[in-house]
Amino acid sequence: MSGTRVVPGACPLDCPDGCSWQVTVQDGEAVALRGTPDHPYTRGTLCVKVNQFLEHTRAEDRLLYPLRRTGRKGEGRFERITWDDALTEIAQRLTKTIERHGGEAIWPYQGTGTLGFLQGLQGRAGSRLWNVLGASRHDMTICSIAGLAGLTYTLGTSTGIDPESLAQSRLILLWGSNPLTTHHHLWKVIQRARSDGAHVVVIDPIRSRSAAQADEHIAPLPGSDAALALGLLHVVVQEGAEDQEYLDTHTVGWPEFRKLVMEFSPGRAAREAGVPEEEIVRLGQRIATSRPTAIRVSQGIQRHAGGGSALRALACLPGVTGDWRRPGGGLLYSTDGYFGGNREALYRDDLLKRPVRSLSMTRLAEGLLETDDPPVEALIVYGANPLASSPDQNRIRQGLAREDLFTVVMDHFQTDTADYADIVLPATMQPEHLDVHDGYGHVYVTWNEPAVAPPGECLSTTETFRRLARAMRLTEPALYASDEQLASELLDSEHPSLSDITVDSLRAKGWARLAYPEDHVPFADGFPTPSGKLEFVSETAEADGFDAVAGYVPALEAQDAELARQLPFVLISVASHFFLNTVFGNKPELRRRAGPPQVVVHPQDASMYGITDGDRVRVSNARGAFEALAKVADVVRPGVAMSTKGHWPKHTDDAGPNATVAERDADMGGGAVFHDNRVQITPLGGADTDNEDAQ
Known part of the structure; x- marks a missing residue:
C-alpha cells in the first residue's frame, strides 16, 4: 500500500505491562514504532528492549523459509x-x-x-x-502457576488489585518485584503515590534497580518470604492494629491463623529470613499504621519448594489489616482474570474425544x-x-x-x-x-x-x-x-x-x-471462595493435601543448612534489563549492552572463596555447570549469587544457569524451582574486565 498510515498494535511479549503500540507504515514498510500516546497505562513509552523491535523483525538471521x-x-x-x-x-x-x-x-x-x-x-x-x-x-x-494456586486457596482467585490503584497507596511493598526492569510503567504509578507521601519498600535478596531507588530495602534469604510475612503480622497484632471488624465480617479461620502468627515472633522470623529483627519490627509497625498498604508480588518469590504457600500467606496480610476493602490496598500478582473473553470458544476442549494425560x-x-x-x-x-x-x-x-x-x-x-x-x-x-x-x-x-x-x-x-x-x-x-x-x-x-x-x-x-470503574475494589462484594470470604483456613487446600491453615513451607535447597556447607551459594537468575526471557538473546546491540554472562557475589563471599572481580568462574552442582565472569558487589546479600536469564547457550559455551536447576516441582501447581538451587563457585583464573556494559 502506498502512503503513510499508523496501525494500532500490542507488544506480544511475556511482560505484565502488555503495551499498546503504534506502527507507522510508509509505502508498505514499517518505519517507526512507539507506545500509544493516549493509552492511560502505556502513555507513549516502550521499554529499552522493545524500542528496537522493528529492527529485530528485519534481522539478518531471521528465519524466512521452511x-x-x-x-x-x-x-x-x-x-x-x-x-x-x-x-x-x-x-x-x-x-x-x-x-x-x-x-x-x-x-x-x-x-x-x-x-x-x-x-x-x-x-x-x-x-x-x-x-x-x-x-x-x-x-x-x-x-507463575505455584503462586496462582496459592492465591486461589486464600482468595478463590489469583486476580488481584488494579495496578493503577497503587497511586492511592500510602505504603507500597514491592515484594520480589523489580518494576524498573520488568514492569516499568508501574513505576510511574508508584512515583505518583510517592509524590503524595507514599513510602516504598522493596523486599528482595537483590538490591535491584528498583530497590536502589526505593525508600527502604530488606534482603531476606530466598524462599523465606512467608516466614517474613508472618513475622510482620506478629508485629501488627502486637500493635493491636488488626482490623477486627473486617476479620469478623469478611474472613474465616482467623483464630487458627492468629495462633500461627503469634508463633512467628520477630526473632524467629529474623532467623528464618536472615534479616535483622529490628527491620521486621520497624516495617511491621509501619504496616500497622499505613492505610492503605499495597503489595506488588512478582513471580520470582514462588519459584521454590514453598512458593505456593508463600503467595497464600502474603494474600492474608491485607486480610488482617483490612486493606482488601480499600482502593489502593491489597495484593497484585496478576490481573489476567479481569478479562472475561470467551477463552473456551478458542480452546474448543469439546473436540477432545476422551481425557488425555498432561x-x-x-x-x-x-x-x-x-x-x-x-x-x-x-x-x-x-x-x-x-x-x-x-x-x-x-x-x-x-x-x-x-x-x-x-x-x-x-x-x-x-x-x-x-x-x-x-x-x-x-x-x-x-x-x-x-x-x-x-x-x-x-x-x-x-x-x-x-x-x-x-x-x-x-x-x-x-x-x-x-x-x-x-x-x-x-x-x-x-x-x-x-x-x-x-x-x-x-x-x-x-x-x-x-x-x-x-x-x-x-x-x-x-x-x-475493561468495564471496571477507576476506583474498583475487586472483593468489595465478597471473595469467590467456597465460604465467600477470605480463607485463612481452607478446606479446599486441606482436601488437596496441604495444611488447612495458610503458613510457611521452607525452600528445599535454599534453606538446607547441611547442603549449604557443600554448596554455599543460593543461585538466583533474575530478569535481564536487556532480554525478555530468551527473546532478544540473539540481538547484537542488546547482547552488547547486557554484556557477557556474569555471576554476582557479595564481597564477603568473594574474600572467603578467593573470587576476584572479573575472574572467570565455574558455577556448578551435581546437575551441571556453566561458566561466567565474576562480579563482586554488595547488591546481593551474603550467601546469594545472582546471574541473569536470557543468554542463549550456543553463545555461552553451550550452557547457562538452567544447567544447575533441578527438574523438581514447587509445593503447588507443579511450578518450577529456579530459585531453590544451591551451587558452588570456583575461580578458573584469567580475569576479564571488558564487561563495563554488563548489568
Missing part, C-alpha cells in the same frame, strides 16, 4: 524446503505416530514467546488441532527420557526455547538428541532448541499478523492489526495450523476458522468486563479499558 535437518541433531545444519514438503512430512509423521501410539505420543510444547489470544499462549493457540488429534495436554508450569512444561527432560506410556514420539515447539529456558538443561539436550523423536520448531530465529529440530518453520512476528491481547499487569484489552506483509514465506501460528490440518485431511470445521472469526468468538462474551467492547470498536481504537 527448513529440514541435514546434519546430526544439535549441529544446526539445515536445507531449505517448500511449505508443501514441510507440511506433508509433518502430517505423515504425526499420522504414523498416532497409528502406533495414539495422539498422546504428540507433545505440543508452547511457551510465552507471544501472549496473544490468537497466535499465542493466552488462547492456547493450536488447541483445537491438538484436541482433534488427542495429543497430550501441555501444562504451562514454568512461570505433560508438565518444566519437566521436559523427564517427558522425553522417562515417559513411556506412551512415549513422546513427536514434539511440536512454538513460542518457546526450552533448551535455554527450562530446568535440567543437560538432560533436555539428551532428550532432544533422541533420533526417534520427531521435532518441529516454529520460530523467528534458529534458537538452541531449533538446532535439534527435524523441521523448522518460519513464523510471523507481531507487526505481521492479527491478534488480541490483554495484560497481566493492567486492565486493558488491545487489538493488534497486521501492519505489513510477512517477509519471505513466514506464516502466522494460526495459518500454520490451518495448513497442517488440511495436510492431515482433517474435516472438523473449527480447525479452519479465520483469525477474524477467532477474534469474534473470543469477544462474544456475556462477561460484564466486555460491556460495549466489540471487534469493530476495538479494531477502530486499538485498545479499551
Whole structure:
C-alpha cells in the first residue's frame, strides 16, 4: 500500500505491562514504532528492549523459509524446503505416530514467546488441532502457576488489585518485584503515590534497580518470604492494629491463623529470613499504621519448594489489616482474570474425544527420557526455547538428541532448541499478523492489526495450523476458522468486563479499558471462595493435601543448612534489563549492552572463596555447570549469587544457569524451582574486565 498510515498494535511479549503500540507504515514498510500516546497505562513509552523491535523483525538471521535437518541433531545444519514438503512430512509423521501410539505420543510444547489470544499462549493457540488429534495436554508450569494456586486457596482467585490503584497507596511493598526492569510503567504509578507521601519498600535478596531507588530495602534469604510475612503480622497484632471488624465480617479461620502468627515472633522470623529483627519490627509497625498498604508480588518469590504457600500467606496480610476493602490496598500478582473473553470458544476442549494425560512444561527432560506410556514420539515447539529456558538443561539436550523423536520448531530465529529440530518453520512476528491481547499487569484489552506483509514465506501460528490440518485431511470445521472469526468468538462474551467492547470498536481504537470503574475494589462484594470470604483456613487446600491453615513451607535447597556447607551459594537468575526471557538473546546491540554472562557475589563471599572481580568462574552442582565472569558487589546479600536469564547457550559455551536447576516441582501447581538451587563457585583464573556494559 502506498502512503503513510499508523496501525494500532500490542507488544506480544511475556511482560505484565502488555503495551499498546503504534506502527507507522510508509509505502508498505514499517518505519517507526512507539507506545500509544493516549493509552492511560502505556502513555507513549516502550521499554529499552522493545524500542528496537522493528529492527529485530528485519534481522539478518531471521528465519524466512521452511527448513529440514541435514546434519546430526544439535549441529544446526539445515536445507531449505517448500511449505508443501514441510507440511506433508509433518502430517505423515504425526499420522504414523498416532497409528502406533495414539495422539498422546504428540507433545505440543508452547511457551510465552507471544501472549496473544490468537497466535499465542493466552488462547492456547493450536488447541483445537491438538484436541482433534488427542495429543497430550501441555501444562504451562514454568512461570507463575505455584503462586496462582496459592492465591486461589486464600482468595478463590489469583486476580488481584488494579495496578493503577497503587497511586492511592500510602505504603507500597514491592515484594520480589523489580518494576524498573520488568514492569516499568508501574513505576510511574508508584512515583505518583510517592509524590503524595507514599513510602516504598522493596523486599528482595537483590538490591535491584528498583530497590536502589526505593525508600527502604530488606534482603531476606530466598524462599523465606512467608516466614517474613508472618513475622510482620506478629508485629501488627502486637500493635493491636488488626482490623477486627473486617476479620469478623469478611474472613474465616482467623483464630487458627492468629495462633500461627503469634508463633512467628520477630526473632524467629529474623532467623528464618536472615534479616535483622529490628527491620521486621520497624516495617511491621509501619504496616500497622499505613492505610492503605499495597503489595506488588512478582513471580520470582514462588519459584521454590514453598512458593505456593508463600503467595497464600502474603494474600492474608491485607486480610488482617483490612486493606482488601480499600482502593489502593491489597495484593497484585496478576490481573489476567479481569478479562472475561470467551477463552473456551478458542480452546474448543469439546473436540477432545476422551481425557488425555498432561505433560508438565518444566519437566521436559523427564517427558522425553522417562515417559513411556506412551512415549513422546513427536514434539511440536512454538513460542518457546526450552533448551535455554527450562530446568535440567543437560538432560533436555539428551532428550532432544533422541533420533526417534520427531521435532518441529516454529520460530523467528534458529534458537538452541531449533538446532535439534527435524523441521523448522518460519513464523510471523507481531507487526505481521492479527491478534488480541490483554495484560497481566493492567486492565486493558488491545487489538493488534497486521501492519505489513510477512517477509519471505513466514506464516502466522494460526495459518500454520490451518495448513497442517488440511495436510492431515482433517474435516472438523473449527480447525479452519479465520483469525477474524477467532477474534469474534473470543469477544462474544456475556462477561460484564466486555460491556460495549466489540471487534469493530476495538479494531477502530486499538485498545479499551475493561468495564471496571477507576476506583474498583475487586472483593468489595465478597471473595469467590467456597465460604465467600477470605480463607485463612481452607478446606479446599486441606482436601488437596496441604495444611488447612495458610503458613510457611521452607525452600528445599535454599534453606538446607547441611547442603549449604557443600554448596554455599543460593543461585538466583533474575530478569535481564536487556532480554525478555530468551527473546532478544540473539540481538547484537542488546547482547552488547547486557554484556557477557556474569555471576554476582557479595564481597564477603568473594574474600572467603578467593573470587576476584572479573575472574572467570565455574558455577556448578551435581546437575551441571556453566561458566561466567565474576562480579563482586554488595547488591546481593551474603550467601546469594545472582546471574541473569536470557543468554542463549550456543553463545555461552553451550550452557547457562538452567544447567544447575533441578527438574523438581514447587509445593503447588507443579511450578518450577529456579530459585531453590544451591551451587558452588570456583575461580578458573584469567580475569576479564571488558564487561563495563554488563548489568
